[in-house]
Amino acid sequence: xxxxxxxxxxxxxxxxxxxxxxxxxxxxxxxxxxxxxxxxxxxxxxxxxxxxxxxxxxxxxxxxxxxxxxxxxxxxxxxxxxxxxxxxxxxxxxxxxxxxxxxxxxxxxxxxxxxxxxxxxxxxxxxxxxxxxxxxxxxxxxxxxxxxxxxxxxxxxxxxxxxxxxxxxxxxxxxxxxxxxxxxxxxxxxxxxxxxxxxxxxxxxxxxxxxxxxxxxxxxxxxxxxxxxxxxxxxxxxxxxxxxxxxxxxxxxxxxxxxxxxxxxxxxxxxxxxxxxxxxxxxxxxxxxxxxxxxxxxxxxxxxxxxxxxxxxxxxxxxxxxxxxxxxxxxxxxxxxxxxxxxxxxxxxxxxxxxxxxxxxxxxxxxxxxxxxxxxxxxxxxxxxxxxxxxxxxxxxxxxxxxxxxxxxxxxxxxxxxxxxxxxxxxxxxxxxxxxxxxxxxxxxxxxxxxxxxxxxxxx
Numbered sequence: 001x002x003x004x005x006x007x008x009x010x011x012x013x014x015x016x017x018x019x020x021x022x023x024x025x026x027x028x029x030x031x032x033x034x035x036x037x038x039x040x041x042x043x044x045x046x047x048x049x050x051x052x053x054x055x056x057x058x059x060x061x062x063x064x065x066x067x068x069x070x071x072x073x074x075x076x077x078x079x080x081x082x083x084x085x086x087x088x089x090x091x092x093x094x095x096x097x098x099x100x101x102x103x104x105x106x107x108x109x110x111x112x113x114x115x116x117x118x119x120x121x122x123x124x125x126x127x128x129x130x131x132x133x134x135x136x137x138x139x140x141x142x143x144x145x146x147x148x149x150x151x152x153x154x155x156x157x158x159x160x161x162x163x164x165x166x167x168x169x170x171x172x173x174x175x176x177x178x179x180x181x182x183x184x185x186x187x188x189x190x191x192x193x194x195x196x197x198x199x200x201x202x203x204x205x206x207x208x209x210x211x212x213x214x215x216x217x218x219x220x221x222x223x224x225x226x227x228x229x230x231x232x233x234x235x236x237x238x239x240x241x242x243x244x245x246x247x248x249x250x251x252x253x254x255x256x257x258x259x260x261x262x263x264x265x266x267x268x269x270x271x272x273x274x275x276x277x278x279x280x281x282x283x284x285x286x287x288x289x290x291x292x293x294x295x296x297x298x299x300x301x302x303x304x305x306x307x308x309x310x311x312x313x314x315x316x317x318x319x320x321x322x323x324x325x326x327x328x329x330x331x332x333x334x335x336x337x338x339x340x341x342x343x344x345x346x347x348x349x350x351x352x353x354x355x356x357x358x359x360x361x362x363x364x365x366x367x368x369x370x371x372x373x374x375x376x377x378x379x380x381x382x383x384x385x386x387x388x389x390x391x392x393x394x395x396x397x398x399x400x401x402x403x404x405x406x407x408x409x410x411x412x413x414x415x416x417x418x419x420x421x422x423x424x425x426x427x428x429x430x431x432x433x434x435x436x437x438x439x440x441x442x443x444x445x446x447x448x449x450x451x452x453x454x455x456x457x458x459x460x
Contacts, residue, residue: 008090010252012083019070022243024278024350025236026066027285030357032236032349033460035321036311041458044321051222052229053237054130057123060237068240070122077121077154081110082244086252091380098400099409101258104416105249105276106383112177114386114418115272116147116232119241123230124148128155134227136160136220138188138213140268140344141167141388142174143418144232149183162188162196162216165208173422188213195219195317210269210344211316211330218319233269234314234323234348242275249413250279260291260413262399266391267295267304267362270348276415281359293360294399295351296391298342298370300438301334303327304355304362308449311457312346324460325352328440329448342388345448365394366437371430373397374420386418387426 025031034043049058060068070078089102107115127135135157139145145161152159161183168175168187178185188208189196193216199206206212214231221229231238253259263280265273273295283289297304303326313330314320327346334345347355354360374390376397377383385393392414403410420427429435 007256008088010086010088010255012248012252014079014083016251017075017078017083018244018247019075020067021070021240022247022279022282023063023066023068023240024243024274024281025064027282028350028353029285030353031064032353033324035323035349036458038313038318038322041322048321052218054126054132054228056126056129057237060240061235070244071125074122074125078118078244081117083248083252084109084245086249087381089381092377093400095376095380096397096400096404098404099407100400100403101409101411102396102400103253103258103260103411103413105245105413106416107245107272108383108386108416108419110147112143112147112150113421114143114147115242115245115275115415116144117150118244118275119232119238119271120144120147120151120230121154122241124151124155124157127228127230128157132157132228134158134160134224135230136162136217136227137230137232138210138217139163139232140210140213140342141386142171142178142422143386145183145185146174146177146181148230148232149178149181153182159183160217160220161185162190162213164188164210164213165206170425171422177422188216190216192216193219207333209316209333211314214315215317215319218315222319233271233344234346236348236350238271239274239278239348239350242271243278245272245275245415246277246279249276253413258411261410262412263291263293264392264395264399264412264414265295266342266388266415266417267297267347268342268344268388269346270351272415272417274348274351276413277360281354284359294395295355295360295362296395297362297364298391299364299366300440301328301342301344302364302440303345303347305364306440306445307346309352309356309460310449310452311460312452314346322457324349326355327449328445329451331451332448342391363395365391366439367435368430368437370394371427371435375427383416384420384424384427385416386420387423389415389417389420392416
């Protein structure tokens, strides 16, 4: 096979940066069910969301248009790092002795080192366009908080970040990044909100979760009419903005006459997985492609593989609408794994519906295997992946070895959603054998889901 025909890196020229995001809802055979007001159990409308989001994002949240134009100011900022490279993992292929061709879309080239600025810049732009001067948000491992801090300072918006406490303590340099970009960050649960104070009164050592941090950020936003809220994953408009990843990847693969048999992304709430996969899910639906599309989550937070498809809150306290999702229950407290961006109890409505309809698959992997795969990738491809991204690497390795066993020449595409330069403390703990696997029991899941029945949440 000629390396001239199949280069190591496949770049798109700047003028080929997509001009529109792809809206998965337009082509879904079964549209996602509507979010419900928790009191009335009726579908929420734009007025219900107006205290939290600017109207442009609310319109995107409910849109069924196939393509939504990327505003020119957003595209100009994208050009700082986009189009991102598509890279052929020749050295990983060699190490695995596999006939599989492995490609990865590398999102670690962004200023924040992950895929998160793809939506952070868009959300900051739309908020600024409607005169918003202050935003609140949550962040798990800090990638989203860093990205939104970068984006809001570009548009002169103040930002308050609630960072999950366990990650705040594990990853101090994420806080430094946010501070450099003028973001204010506190560990969650915090003393800044009634939600945080209540949780700390009950458990001063609570490690926090994305659900709790979301509750704190929303509480602060709804109490101040001058403040809006920004979310880094889960919601439709967030997943929409990330599809720039998959749109670029499709065109880059066409440049080397390739198309994936398997598409893989790690999974927390759904943003990077949706970004790489939705344009290929569209091809399954519209063109009959047989691509396997796999969302990979941690064994310790297995909402897709062991949760139930239910209406549930998107946060812990119950300040969001009820979302139709695969969930472990909004009270679920994930173990303190290092892939903080994947420690979320539920999944976005679009991804949940696609999984329910069998258009995508889900796998859960243990923490130790994810670090092992991350180190293999670093030793072969030179990039140290973020702990979240290592979950996609694990599944890629599994699929490549399976292809070897079966003697199949398949093409694998995965999203390397960020680098792990600020996560080296986690890798050091792994190398010193201080990291362990965690697995939630069936009894724990059942206990959490029982609460949804007791609260009378409707079953889809």
